[in-house]
Structures are given as structure tokens and as C-alpha cells.
Amino acid sequence: MQLTRRDFLELAIITGAYLSADPVSALAKMKAEDIMSFKSLGNVTLLFTTDLHAHLRPLYFSEPVNLVPPKGLEGIPGYVAGKDFLKMYRIKPDTLEAYFASCVNFPELAEKFGKMGGGEHITWIIKSIVNERGKDKVLVLDGGDTWVTTAIGLFTEGKAVVDWMNYTGYDLMVAHWDFTLGKEKFLQRLKELKAEFISQNVVDADFGDLIFKPYSIREVGGVKLGIIGNSFPFTPIANPREFVEGWSFGVREEQMQKFVDELRNKHKVDAVILLSHDGLPLDIALAKKVKGIDIIISGHTHDVTPKPYFVGNTMIVIAGSHGKYVGRLDLDIKNGKIRDYRFKLIPVASNLIPADKGAKELIDKWYKPYEDKLKEEIGVAEVLIYKRDTFFSTFDRLVGMAIADYYHGVDIVTSPGYRWGTTILPGQKITVEHIYDFTAITYPNVYIMKRTGEQLKAVWEDVADNVFNPDPFYQQGGDMSRLYNVEYEIEIGAKQGQRIKRAWVKGKELDPKKEYLVAVYGGPTPPPESLVPDAKPVPVYDIVIDYVRKKKHIYVDPTPNVKVLDAKYTSPLEAFGKGMIRRIKA
Amino acid sequence: MDRRRFLLLSALGIAGLTFVPGIFRPSFASSKLEEDIQKRLGVSLSQIKESADVKLQAPTIAESGANVPVSVESDIPVEKVDSLWIFVDNNPSPWIADVKFTPMNGKVYFATRIKMGQTSNVRAILKLKDGSFLMAAKEVKVTVGGCG
Structure with a gap:
């Protein structure tokens, strides 16, 4: 494809690249021909x-900030992210290649490359x-x-x-x-x-x-x-x-x-x-x-x-x-x-x-029958809303907030460590389709269960082993479950069942004997006897869509709730830069 | 994790107020295995070598702890083999099966399904006619799952 001057201008408008000093050269580096070039x-x-x-x-889809490796797998593809990834493959930062392959400066590059x-x-x-x-x-x-x-x-x-x-x-x-x-x-x-x-x-x-x-x-x-x-x-x-x-x-x-x-x-x-x-x-x-x-x-x-x-x-x-x-x-x-x-x-x-x-x-x-429903703008993002990371994401915290708001009195919300979703840029309008991008599963119901601290710990350890077992034959290839209202410390290299060293629920140390009200979705169907009888299961996308519609301005604190004791764990703010936050003055 | 596993785990004594390392693997579990092996094979576990001649197939992660397919195979001529035992280290009763081979079997092969209460090693031990023992072990994880 040969780009004319007019194309450039159109592209510049679409991508927002007109903000940079020299849009033509910025865009000239990336014609379809160059992208496709292959001998x-x-x-x-x-x-x-x-x-x-x-x-x-x-x-938009940002690659993860962290891919925290199990012991012995450090440096192997699959466990290298962000700046380290760019270094490993010698990719120049701020290029189209870097934008696609890493999280580094994602919000700015998204404006530029689209x-x-x-x-x-x-x-x-x-x-x-x-x-x-x-x-x-x-x-x-x-x-x-x-x-x-x-x-x-x-x-x-x-x-x-x-x-x-x-x-x-x-x-x-x-x-x-x-x-x-x-x-x-x-x-x-x-x-x-x-x-x-x-x-x-x-x-x-x-x-x-x-x-x-x-x-x-x-x-x-x-x-x-x-x-x-x-x-x-x-x-x-x-x-x-x-x-x-x-x-x-x-x-x-x-x-x-x-x-x-x-x-x-x-x-x-x-x-x-x-x-x-x-x-x-x-x-x-x-x-x-x-x-x-x-x-x-x-x-x-x-x-x-x-x-x-x-x-x-x-x-x-x-x-x-x-x-x-x-x-x-x-x-x-x-x-x-x-x-x-x-x-x-x-x-x-x-x-x-x-x-x-x-x-x-x-x-x-195929889109036509659903277009109006999906295009509806229900809010605006005041922070980068993303999914991928080993432990934490702004989307999962948003789900936690929405579910805790819907089911009053819930102590903990668990969101699955899927690796799929989308990325919403700071300042971008949030549509109904965005919420489905993160949650459109065929078993979407949120269930409320009672679990003792001891049972919760056992489940979290179980998931941690599926993520951090040193032998990939014993992993499931997902990320750690996201725990809302919980903070915890984890030692990746500890033995199976002993990784989570301490955990707090709403600021208080997890009590093995205490029963907690836990909201879950996206996992194996819970056995009926474990459910709280009067809590009606509702699809997670409905809860989040209603919450965003109600709150309009969506800001989520991007500080992770997890402390990794024996490995590097980069905070999203450090990786994405300050550009990940865009507060709108009231 | 299902209800049964919770009950089992608590039965194994996970009731401490803090998370003490090692609490998921009570030491008596392995001694129960050693007792069983001593009783049924007449030798101690430490005397049995692991060998690549015994091929043990089992899933790395069980789809259901209630029904774990396991098979044992060996290229050692069946005439030289006396019997086979299967054990699951962390089951309340580790012994699973004794199998006696005769030349009529044609080949050393045995497949079954076993029940596992929690993540554990599965062991297959062959006794040869010359009195020696060969073993294969594989960890099978019993998990709640749920990732993506």
C-alpha cells in the first residue's frame, strides 16, 4: 500500500499521531509494505x-507488566516481560514492534499507533x-x-x-x-x-x-x-x-x-x-x-x-x-x-x-443485530484498564468493586486469572462491548459462598501451584486468581502448599477459623450445598455494566495487593508510566 | 476443591492458627507408606531403586481425584517378572493393588483407575523372579483448577 499525503493526514487523525512533531516521518516508517516485507x-x-x-x-491489548517465573524457569520465553523482553529480543523501545510486544509506554504508543x-x-x-x-x-x-x-x-x-x-x-x-x-x-x-x-x-x-x-x-x-x-x-x-x-x-x-x-x-x-x-x-x-x-x-x-x-x-x-x-x-x-x-x-x-x-x-x-447495544457508552476510564499480569490488574479490581457493591456485605471477591480481555486507554469511553471483552463466558454467573480462612488458603495455594509449579507439566498456563479485599505475601519458590506466607482480609489477618462470604465467578461450578441460599446468581457482565453506568468516571487504584517475597514484581505505574492515569477534574 | 477434600485435609490436622510450613505433608503419611511396603513386599522403601524399565503412565494433573487412570508397562520379559504393586503415598491407605504375572500374560502391562484424596506420588514397584525390585514414581496433582 502506497500512502498518499491525504492518507497520512487521515491516518494521523485516526491514530492521533498529529500530536507528534513530525507525523509524516513517524508514519512513513510503517507502511503496510514494510510490515509485510518478507523475503x-x-x-x-x-x-x-x-x-x-x-x-x-x-x-487495544497490552502485553503483561509481569510474567513472574517459577523457580528454575527464569529467563525462558513465557517468563520475560516489559523492558526485559525488549532487551532479550533487541527491540527498540517506542517502535511499532515494541508497542505490540510489550507493555512499555503502552498508553502513549496506543495513541500513536492505534x-x-x-x-x-x-x-x-x-x-x-x-x-x-x-x-x-x-x-x-x-x-x-x-x-x-x-x-x-x-x-x-x-x-x-x-x-x-x-x-x-x-x-x-x-x-x-x-x-x-x-x-x-x-x-x-x-x-x-x-x-x-x-x-x-x-x-x-x-x-x-x-x-x-x-x-x-x-x-x-x-x-x-x-x-x-x-x-x-x-x-x-x-x-x-x-x-x-x-x-x-x-x-x-x-x-x-x-x-x-x-x-x-x-x-x-x-x-x-x-x-x-x-x-x-x-x-x-x-x-x-x-x-x-x-x-x-x-x-x-x-x-x-x-x-x-x-x-x-x-x-x-x-x-x-x-x-x-x-x-x-x-x-x-x-x-x-x-x-x-x-x-x-x-x-x-x-x-x-x-x-x-x-x-x-x-x-x-454478524455485528449488525448487536451494534447498538454494544456501542453504548456507559462511562469513561480515568486509568488504563487492562487484564494481563501474574497477580493483579485494574480490570480485576474493577470487577471486585462492582461485585462487592452489588452483593452488600461480601468479604472477598475472586476473579479468575484468565489471560484474555482487552485494554481501555485512560480517557477512553467505556462501552458495553468492552465489558463483554473481559467477561463474555458461557458460564458467567457470580456465586456467593461461605468459606473458612483455612479453606480459602487451601484454594489459593492450589491455584498458586498451578501457576508456579517448577515443572510446566503441572501448570495450567493461567495467572494467579485476583483477590479483591485481600492482601497477601507470596514466596514463589516455596514448596507446594506453603507459598502464601501471610494474608489479610480488609486489613485484618486471615483467620483460619472464621467464615468469610466469598463471591466467585469463572471457575468450575461450585457444588450447590456450598452456596449461600438467598444470594441469586447474576452474570458478571451485567453487574459490571450496571456499576460502570452508575459510577460513570471509572478510576481504580493501580497499586497491586500482592507482595512477592522472592522475585521481581514491577508495579503497573512503573511499567506503563504516569500516562496510565488521567483524572478528569470535577 | 470439593467438600471431601476439605474434610480430608482437616482430618489430616490442618487446624493451626498460623500457616506453619510443612503442615500439608504430615510426616506420618510417608511412614504409613513405608509400613505398607515393608508389610507387603518384605523390604524397605529405601532399598528399592527407581528404574526407567518400569513405565508408569498417569496424568500430571488429575481430572478427578475420584478416578485417576494409571497404567504400568515394562519391556522386561514377563517370564522374569514375579509381581507388581501400586501405592499412593498420601492416601489414608497407600496400598492400591497387588498383581501377579505369569508367562500367560504375554507382556508386563496393567491398567486401572485409582482414587486419590490429595496430590501425591503414585508408585509402581515390580518384583523380578531373581528377587530384585524396580520402581517408577510419578506425582499426580489433585487440584480445584480454574484458570483460563
Whole structure:
């Protein structure tokens, strides 16, 4: 795309870049051509996205301030964030690349570079590359967490995204949150999906029979590729098990080894690729156990790998989340050998990448019935509202405030450590759609339970071990639960069950014997006998939407409630800068 | 975490007013395992070596503690193998199964489902006909889950 002067001016207005001294040069550095520039190589191109989380329209999404590592995993991709991330990959601060890959100066850079992702822009990138290379040389893959967790995903039960995937031309897919549509709806969507669904790690819970095709063999660029699928191994634990009743998951690495061997020895493939929703740390650990995988295209943990990570000869890459990147991996494969490769994560800079017209029409069509409802402005953000971090986020504190306001007398609010959501800039109008971006799940109810201090501590320890177990095979790839009205001290490297050293509820030390009223949502369905009988379960998005509408000016104190005793933990204010706060004078 | 696990945890004595390190792993749990092994195998746990020849498959994180699939496999010729035991360290009763092998089995393979009250090591111990013991152990985590 060649930008004319007029385009520049339009862009400047859209992105707010007119505020900088030299808008033309600032923008000239990032034409679509530059973003797409790639010297093609070899006979195979893999294009991949993951963890779109049903964001068919562009959004802001900041990478985390912290990715606090378990002991022994420091410095490994998946556990490096912010300035350290930029240093590790030698990315210049304040560039488009830095804006996409880190939280550093996010509020300012968002004004300059604008929104990210969007189905019509992803489609444009994919179609451009398919055109350039020829369809016979390209395979388009998706790593799951694709159909749900926005309003449009939830309201259309994933149909809008399936439709977009079909239009865009995806070939293969695995899943995680997509399963929370429930088995019946999920299987119906698979029928509508033109891409092939593969997963070797979903089996019948009684007999161990495979539910899906474990792998697919594709002729691409004159060679044979074997692609094995792994859906999220802990789906029935991380999400309510009733959605996948009768199916058993797990990593199933022994079985995977058998499929790798089968592809190599029986089917004589030229390369073995794993399309995974395991999470980056787990896939790095997996590559040490399963021999003979050439490439792992990872997903789930939303990490960004500007360069591939190698375990022996296994190359591991992951293309971020929320539609921020399209991964492109060109390969020169001959006679069972990968002779060369070239890799790039293409940032989907919505203001610079053109839109595919057909994709835009299709997305607009799906949005139409809900547009008025979703566009409604219900408040204004006086602080950066974000989700990603190991322990704390301003959105989770906002949820805590809203739920505590709705259910008077609640002592504690627990918000799940999902890694998806959106980012609302300081000064930005908050819409109904924003709230769904953070909360649109198929089991949205807030439940009120009674729990003793001792029981709470046990649950928090349990979650902490799922985050900080030094062996990724024992992690679930999420962040720590967010605890509202609670402050605590944690030692990451302590033994299982002993990490939380002290905790306070509303300023008073947690009493093991005392019963607390706790509001929870987004976890496994609580057993009915544990619920407070007269508290009616209400969807979390309704509570937050009403709260924002009532308060209008939304400010949340960005000081974390967690003290990490044995690792670096950066405060959001330090990482995002003072620009994360914009108080409006009354 | 379900109600049962809470009850079990409290039964194990988590009632202190402060969080004393080590309280989740009462020392008598491991001695119960040692007692069971001594009683059933006639040797002490410390005398049994871990060996890669015993392949124990179990999930790293159980989907349900009430129903954990476990399988044991070995390439050691079945003629040389006498029997197999399975134990779960932290169960109130650690012993799970005794399996006697005969050449008619064809291969050393056994699969079952076990119940686990809490996170624990699972152990598979093979006794060979020459009187030696080989072991595989794997930690299985029993968790409330809920992340994303």
C-alpha cells in the first residue's frame, strides 16, 4: 500500500499521531509494505494465528507488566516481560514492534499507533501471502481459543468466527475455550468449519478411544507434512467439566510420541509439526520429552516469540493473542530435511494494514443485530484498564468493586486469572462491548459462598501451584486468581502448599477459623450445598455494566495487593508510566 | 476443591492458627507408606531403586481425584517378572493393588483407575523372579483448577 499525503493526514487523525512533531516521518516508517516485507524462502509457508478470543474487530491489548517465573524457569520465553523482553529480543523501545510486544509506554504508543488485530486485516494478510506464494505452498493454522469470549463470540455461539475462518481459508485447528460452547454446539460448529479439527489428546473417558483425528497429512509445496494436534490438556479442570463430559484430556506425551513415530516410519512424512494449545512453557518442556518433532506452533499462554526458540532440533514459535499477530514461517524442505527457514511475526496494525472487503462485510453483517447495544457508552476510564499480569490488574479490581457493591456485605471477591480481555486507554469511553471483552463466558454467573480462612488458603495455594509449579507439566498456563479485599505475601519458590506466607482480609489477618462470604465467578461450578441460599446468581457482565453506568468516571487504584517475597514484581505505574492515569477534574 | 477434600485435609490436622510450613505433608503419611511396603513386599522403601524399565503412565494433573487412570508397562520379559504393586503415598491407605504375572500374560502391562484424596506420588514397584525390585514414581496433582 502506497500512502498518499491525504492518507497520512487521515491516518494521523485516526491514530492521533498529529500530536507528534513530525507525523509524516513517524508514519512513513510503517507502511503496510514494510510490515509485510518478507523475503520468501523454500517450498512451504506456514501461516498461523492463535488465541484470537473472538476479536473480529480491532482492539487495544497490552502485553503483561509481569510474567513472574517459577523457580528454575527464569529467563525462558513465557517468563520475560516489559523492558526485559525488549532487551532479550533487541527491540527498540517506542517502535511499532515494541508497542505490540510489550507493555512499555503502552498508553502513549496506543495513541500513536492505534488499534491492533481485527478479522478483516488478518484476512488481508493471509490472502496477500497466499496470493504471493500460491495456495499449494501454504498451510493456514489456528491454535484455538478462537470462537468465544467476546460479545460477538458469545451471542452467535461462535458462528461469526467460524464463518470468518471459512472465508479466510484456514486449514487446521485445535481448541480450548471453544469447548465451553458445550459438546453438542462445539461438534455442530466443527461440522460448519471448513478447516480440519485435529487433537490426539482428547479421548473417550471410559475406553480411551480417540474422539478426533489425531493428525493430518498434507501435501504442501511438493512435500508431505504430518501435523499433530494438541488441544488444551487441562480443559476439564480449568473450565467446568460438564462442557466436555465423557471426554478425557491430558498432555498424553507417550501417545504423542507414538504418533510422531507413526508419521515418520509409516507415512514417511518430510516434517512433523505440532499444532498445540499446551502453552509455551509446557511445549518447551514437551520438546525435551517427545523426540522427532520439527516444529511446534504453540498457543494458550499468549506469548510472543519474535524469534524461534529451539530445544535441540525442535523449533518452537507462538503468535501472541487477540489477533495481534499473524505468524509466517517459510521452510525449505526436501527429502525429510528442513534445510532452511525464515520466520516473522507480522503485527496486525489495524490502521496500516488494509481491510479485506469481503471479510469486513461479513463481520459487519454478524455485528449488525448487536451494534447498538454494544456501542453504548456507559462511562469513561480515568486509568488504563487492562487484564494481563501474574497477580493483579485494574480490570480485576474493577470487577471486585462492582461485585462487592452489588452483593452488600461480601468479604472477598475472586476473579479468575484468565489471560484474555482487552485494554481501555485512560480517557477512553467505556462501552458495553468492552465489558463483554473481559467477561463474555458461557458460564458467567457470580456465586456467593461461605468459606473458612483455612479453606480459602487451601484454594489459593492450589491455584498458586498451578501457576508456579517448577515443572510446566503441572501448570495450567493461567495467572494467579485476583483477590479483591485481600492482601497477601507470596514466596514463589516455596514448596507446594506453603507459598502464601501471610494474608489479610480488609486489613485484618486471615483467620483460619472464621467464615468469610466469598463471591466467585469463572471457575468450575461450585457444588450447590456450598452456596449461600438467598444470594441469586447474576452474570458478571451485567453487574459490571450496571456499576460502570452508575459510577460513570471509572478510576481504580493501580497499586497491586500482592507482595512477592522472592522475585521481581514491577508495579503497573512503573511499567506503563504516569500516562496510565488521567483524572478528569470535577 | 470439593467438600471431601476439605474434610480430608482437616482430618489430616490442618487446624493451626498460623500457616506453619510443612503442615500439608504430615510426616506420618510417608511412614504409613513405608509400613505398607515393608508389610507387603518384605523390604524397605529405601532399598528399592527407581528404574526407567518400569513405565508408569498417569496424568500430571488429575481430572478427578475420584478416578485417576494409571497404567504400568515394562519391556522386561514377563517370564522374569514375579509381581507388581501400586501405592499412593498420601492416601489414608497407600496400598492400591497387588498383581501377579505369569508367562500367560504375554507382556508386563496393567491398567486401572485409582482414587486419590490429595496430590501425591503414585508408585509402581515390580518384583523380578531373581528377587530384585524396580520402581517408577510419578506425582499426580489433585487440584480445584480454574484458570483460563
